[in-house]
Amino acid sequence: MTQMGIYFDQTRCTGCYTCAVACKDWHDIEAGSINRMRITPFERGVFPDLFAAYLAVACCHCQYPPCATACPAEAIAKRQADGIVTVDQKKCIGNKECHAACLKACPWDAPQFGPHEGAKMEKCDLCRDRFDNGRQAICVEACPMYALDVAPLTELKQKYGDRVSAAGFRYHEKYRPSVVFKTKSPAGQ
């Protein structure tokens, strides 16, 4: 099995949110509902010694996805061919009945539910519609800074190294998120 992964270059991210908006446009997601791509701003220090960064996280397509384990309806699965973690909306029983067990299990809030009660889970599937047609994920093609990449995890590691944590992102060994980072730190400024 090939495991697909996501690379994020935190040193390049200007916090422009283009990836997040392109994602909402492509997948036709209303404002104020769900965020398949989540951008978190960070600000540390006291004027004038400051550090600021952004973290962009979609779904980490873990090797051992805690969301799938937590789901009482077996609605979440890993695709055999590429390791993309997908949700079957027909099986998903909605967040009322299971109290959003998948979201609670995920350290990075990848499973997302709309604002209405009983909403079914949605999350990043690496733009499966595009992926299955040989196209790159919309966020990767959108990023004006070329700070995102989606490829087999082994390729990403060869290309970008094997850093798996970043400012604001903690790696969990037991889930093995399929991520590679270039990390921003005050010292690296």
Next chain:
Amino acid sequence: MNERKYPSDEDVTIVPTGCCHDCGGRCVLKAHVKAGRIIRFETDDGQQPQIRACLRGRAYRQRVYHPDRLKHPLRRVGARGEGKFERVSWDEALDEVAYQLKRIKETYGNSAIFLAGGSGNQGMLHGPIPVGAMLQAFGGFTRIWGVASYEGALFASMATYGTIRTGNSREDLLDSRLVIMWGWNPANTIWDPETSFTLARVKEQGTRMVAVDPRFTDTAATLAHQWIPIRPGTDTAMLVAMAYVIISEDLHDQAFVDRYTTGFDSYKDYVLGHEDNVPKTPQWAESITTVPAETIAALARQYATNKPAALIAGWGPARAAMGEQYSRAANVLCAITGNIGVNGGYASGFMRAYSSRETSSGSHGSRNPVEKGAPPRPYSLYKLRGGTNPNSARIHSAKVFDAMLRGRSGGYPADLKMAYVVAANFINQHPNTNLGIKAFKNLEFVVVHEQFMTPTAKLGDIVLPVNTFMERSDIAPPWLGSPYYIYLNKAIDSLYETKSDLEIVKLLSKKLGLPSGMADLAEDDILRMIASGRGDIDDFETLKKDGVLKIKLEEPIVSFKQQIEDPINHPFPTLSGKIEIACDHLAEMGHPQAPPVPKYLTHETGYDSPLADKYPLQLLTSHYKTRAHSTWHNVPWLREIEPHGVWINPRDAEDRGIGNGELVDVFNDQGRIRIPARVTERIMPGVVNVSQGAWYDPDENGVDRGGCANVLTRDAHSVGGAHHMNSALVQVEPAPRD
């Protein structure tokens, strides 16, 4: 139209078009159209450099299909500004506009017609351009001089270099050994689509990057190694002190100065204090700027000794009282270090690199009968060509509201009686919005071309619904630096009853008894004519089919390369033929606030002015990542990203008992806005920032709940035309509980 099918959806047609409002980019969008409706966008996935749209372009679908789009012509029924309208037919609406135009022309003359043409559409065919051509054929109109964005930088560029074409290709920064980004935030303002990515590459190759800014902007946080916070309005003092270090330590390039410049000695006299007994030392500047003297001295030495070095002087600090001096001081620093005309250097100035934005439109210049024969404006650089607007029939855009109220008796060239507003949220985007409302209410007639019921459209007597650039065709030249064109292919039919500006002009011209001229031709045919006149579009059909034409240059643009390599045959386009450190044109003006050499000048809204006792916080009105001026303000995908608020340092917030996210009043003698506080260390103490462009939305007490920054800015300009957008003083206090 490109018929390439997207693999997963056989019913989709992909239409290459683009995004062309007034930010610092013009970007590729590919509209996926299904059953006559845009269902999603992609951007440039072609050859490098790709012209990738930012979040604004990607959100365009929510602008096109916004429920608040104006759908049919409207006529005012209540008092002007009350916001009550009735639906009328196009025929009724245009009859009224034609009647009023004729009546005002007959009663007051053409100069009473004010064209409030804004920057909301940057295509070459639509927007204010055809309206200006129509009004010109109708006998003329009054218009503005002075562009809020850049007039100070433009004036300084002309005075120093005699031209606004002073920029380099962005990739040329890869040859720089030091890049200073002064008051420049391309991460938010784009400054040509490839800029931030290029800066990241420059940083990644190890080039030292420094940002000078009162805010720890996204640019400073991401693209700079060092951030130097500086008190707003004092940039000139730091630049002059850098010159002091460079000159007194003999680090300047004397050979360059001798060969290519004029007036160095008189600047030296000012800098060293021979002129006024005040040596402009780093210690002198520290007390003004708050920047430590050693930081100033170190940057000066780095800049003078790491050649080639690029000092990029952004327009923001020039958008301030005495802003011309900042921009002049930066240009002069580039000159005395010999960083001009060489790869990896930079001349600052206005910073246009490629010429494709210069249009030959008839609405510009002296073919307007109202302006014909008007003498040059006093204190203009009227002896220079291309770039300044010396015509005395024009009114500075910061003073239009005052002119509407006082007319000729107030010293203005016209008594304005009507406003023809196109692609402009005029009262929102010009200083002193409350005065603007008063002024618009004082007019006899207001017609507005708009897509939404903006605060300006609300003041219209007739409001004409305009389509978006997804519903018509146009060509967008790029912004300042990149050699490309975008063909905006019409992707969908006009929604509702909307029409393009060009279609409106065609119908109105008939009612005015004017020949409709080019407007009778098909859009594509006019665009073909426009393209053929450019000189750099050699394949119109490919441009149209691909939606983008990237022009290959043999080498990166480096401004003034010819002037430096072959000065005998290529003088600078100044009066002296040299870079004017001291400018004779300015000397002739004899105005104390436009001295021949750049000087740090105090003013009535400075941090040290008496007014600061009452209003101790300096207000910046920056651009915002989710808007281009006031465009996109109402788009939900962008509104949810970062709510509009006033940036305030925790020390200032604590002094006032203000917590993050709490509603506060920001106010001065001109007005009051009520918005949430964004308490952040990313702005220096003593300074607050309200990004411009949020829509004015007053409550019953006249408190603007929308947070329009121009409620607080002054309707003033400096001698060279610099707007005072970043020079207002304010106070902030917790909002009263409702």
